[in-house]
Amino acid sequence: MALLIGMLVASYMQASAGLDALKQFGISSLHAGHLDRLNLLLLDAQSATRGYALTEDPAYRTSFQASAKKIQDTILVINQDHQTEQRPNTIELIKKAQALVTHLERGNRMIERGMALDKAWIDRGTMAMDAYKMQHTTMRAELLTDNLKNVRQSVSGFENARISTVLLSIASLMLLVLAIAQKQKKQELREEINHMLEAENERLERDVRHRTEELTNLATYLTEVREAEKLHLAREMHDELGALLTAAKLDADWIERKLPPESRTLVAQRLARLRQSLIGGITLKRRITNDLRPALLYDLGLINALRALIDEFRQGEEIEVKADLPETEPELSEAVSLSLFRIVQEAFTNIRKYARAHHVSVTLHVTSTGIEISIEDDGVGFDLDSPKLARHGLAGIKHRVFTHGGELDIDTAPDAGVKIRVVLPADAGGETRHQHRAGDRRQEPGGAAGLNRASDRPG
Ligand SMILES: Nc1ncnc2c1ncn2[C@@H]1O[C@H](COP(=O)(O)OP(=O)(O)OP(=O)(O)O)[C@@H](O)[C@H]1O
Ligand SMILES: [Mg+2]
Numbered sequence: 001m002a003l004l005i006g007m008l009v010a011s012y013m014q015a016s017a018g019l020d021a022l023k024q025f026g027i028s029s030l031h032a033g034h035l036d037r038l039n040l041l042l043l044d045a046q047s048a049t050r051g052y053a054l055t056e057d058p059a060y061r062t063s064f065q066a067s068a069k070k071i072q073d074t075i076l077v078i079n080q081d082h083q084t085e086q087r088p089n090t091i092e093l094i095k096k097a098q099a100l101v102t103h104l105e106r107g108n109r110m111i112e113r114g115m116a117l118d119k120a121w122i123d124r125g126t127m128a129m130d131a132y133k134m135q136h137t138t139m140r141a142e143l144l145t146d147n148l149k150n151v152r153q154s155v156s157g158f159e160n161a162r163i164s165t166v167l168l169s170i171a172s173l174m175l176l177v178l179a180i181a182q183k184q185k186k187q188e189l190r191e192e193i194n195h196m197l198e199a200e201n202e203r204l205e206r207d208v209r210h211r212t213e214e215l216t217n218l219a220t221y222l223t224e225v226r227e228a229e230k231l232h233l234a235r236e237m238h239d240e241l242g243a244l245l246t247a248a249k250l251d252a253d254w255i256e257r258k259l260p261p262e263s264r265t266l267v268a269q270r271l272a273r274l275r276q277s278l279i280g281g282i283t284l285k286r287r288i289t290n291d292l293r294p295a296l297l298y299d300l301g302l303i304n305a306l307r308a309l310i311d312e313f314r315q316g317e318e319i320e321v322k323a324d325l326p327e328t329e330p331e332l333s334e335a336v337s338l339s340l341f342r343i344v345q346e347a348f349t350n351i352r353k354y355a356r357a358h359h360v361s362v363t364l365h366v367t368s369t370g371i372e373i374s375i376e377d378d379g380v381g382f383d384l385d386s387p388k389l390a391r392h393g394l395a396g397i398k399h400r401v402f403t404h405g406g407e408l409d410i411d412t413a414p415d416a417g418v419k420i421r422v423v424l425p426a427d428a429g430g431e432t433r434h435q436h437r438a439g440d441r442r443q444e445p446g447g448a449a450g451l452n453r454a455s456d457r458p459g
Contacts, residue, residue, distance in 0.1 A: 004171055011164030018157025025150040031081045032143045035093075038074045039136055041067050042100055046129065049104045053117050064108050071101055085146075089139050096132040103128045219399050227338065234293035241285050249278040294341060301329035302337040303364070306344060310362060313348050324363040330371060336424055339400040340364075340373055346393045347375040347420050355379025355418065370406070370426045376419040381412045397422070 045067040052060035075094050082090035103125050107117055256264070256271050289295070297305035303325050314321050332340075344362065351357055357379030364373045394410070397420070401408040406424035 001175075004168065004175065007164055007168045007171060011161050011168055014157050014164055015161035016157075018154045018161060021150045021152075021154035021157055025147055025154060028143050028147045028150060031078075032140060032147070034074060034078050034081055035136060035139060035143070038071065038078060038097060041071045041074060042097060042129075042132065045071060045101065045104050046125075049107050049111075052108060052111050056111060061108060061112065064104065068101055068105065071097065086139065086142060089135070089142065093132070093135045093139055096128070096135050100125075100128040100132050216399075216402070220403055223396070223399065223403070230292040234289045237285055237289050237292070242282070242289075245278055245282045245285060249275065249282070252278060294338075297337055297341050298334075302332060302340060303327075303329050305337075305341055306362070306364070309341070309344060309348065313352075313360075317352060319351070319357055320359050322359070322361040324361070326364065326366060330366045332371065336371070336404060339404060340371070340422070340424070343373070343397050343400060343420070343422055344375060346397055350393055350418075351375075351377045351379065354382070357417065368426070370424050372421070372423045374419060374421040376417065378417040381414050381416040381418055383414055384410060384412055 045064055048060045048064035048067060051057065052064065075097060078090060079094060103121075107121055107125070110117060110121070252271060252274050256275075259267065294305050296308050306325060307323065310321055310323050313319070348360075351360060355377045357377035360375070360377045362373075362375050364371070366372075398408055401422055401424070404424045406422060409421040410418065411421070412418040
């Protein structure tokens with residue numbers, strides 16, 4: 001680029017130099033014209049003087065005077081023309097022209113007075129004319145040399161400018177070709193980078209899909225294992241611990257009955273405390289068992305289990321709870337029933353922990369395409385985008401919904417309550433359709449299996 005600018009400046013300067021030389025040539029030509037005019041006028045003056053001498057006709061005298069005046073004017077112009085260059089030559093020329101004019105004037109006056117022009121006058125005139133002509137020739141030659149020099153300069157200036165212009169054009173062309181090549185290269189590079197980025201993106205997406213799948217499988221596995229362990233623990237507690245506690249209570253009853261009346265008063269207080277402790281143990285065992293395995297859910301179905309859960313929630317809190325549940329049990333798989341039950345359990349736990357709500361409503365609708373459940377509170381709500389929310393309760397709900405291929409919608413904002421809406425498809429997961437088997441119900445000491453406060457509920 002700097003080279004291009006340099007060439008452009010050089011080309012401009014060379015063209016300017018050519019133009020200047022041309023201008024100078026014009027000026028020199030003008031000056032030469034003035035010199036030629038002086039020459040002609042002097043010749044005219046000389047001819048007029050000769051004519052006057054031969055004919056004595058006053059018209060020649062008048063013509064001489066006119067020429068003499070023009071000569072003076074032309075001398076002034078020539079004097080102006082050469083103020084600096086050729087100044088000594090000009091002064092000399094003017095001096096010689098003036099001498100010639102003066103000589104001719106004197107001749108004219110002699111004729112006027114009736115005198116004949118002698119040889120001496122003619123010789124002096126010839127000398128004056130020769131001297132003038134020599135000076136004129138010298139000046140014309142110099143002017144011609146100057147002109148030639150100017151023309152050469154002008155031609156060389158234009159020639160150089162032409163070369164510069166050609167070079168400039170070639171350089172511009174090369175630059176253009178270079179720019180196009182560079183642009184092409186950049187485009188190729190950009191395309192290559194885009195391809196690489198696309199490939200990398202695809203790889204990352206594959207990785208993320210793979211990891212997500214792995215994590216989802218792990219979460220599903222953990223949820224299932226947790227539920228299976230809870231079930232196992234509930235059975236163990238019911239079968240083993242329940243049997244032990246019941247046997248201990250029966251033994252305590254037997255001892256009380258068999259004791260002689262005199263010793264009975266002695267141990268009555270301790271025996272009553274023992275029986276109380278055993279009843280407390282049995283109740284506690286029943287509560288834990290129910291939390292681990294919501295017996296109502298398995299025995300009487302989801303709707304009954306939810307009603308019991310809602311009743312228990314009502315008792316625990318000073319919150320008005322509205323329930324809109326269907327009258328009949330929908331036909332659902334065990335897995336779906338358990339998931340819906342756990343979702344409501346988690347939502348209640350959260351309301352209890354954070355919401356400070358006055359009203360809660362639970363609705364469940366069965367449609368031809370699926371089952372929709374929503375739990376809504378009018379509490380403090382929360383900011384869904386807050387990074388602090390990476391907890392397990394809502395994540396667990398999300399995962400359960402995802403596992404069954406359903407939809408989850410959490411609608412909340414600070415001071416705007418929370419509405420959790422879950423829709424599961426009608427044929428959602430689970431191999432076993434829930435069978436409401438009242439006869440299957442495991443009867444435990446202490447009465448019907450109810451739902452109690454959760455000690456290890458999710459959340
Ligand atoms: N009904 C609600 N009202 C107000 N805030 C809620 C409600 N439900 C959830 N939150 C907010 O959302 C957060 C995340 O709830 P989530 O159940 O996932 O976790 P957690 O209850 O804090 O912990 P975890 O359930 O793992 O024991 C809560 O910490 C709470 O700030
Ligand atoms: Mg929670």
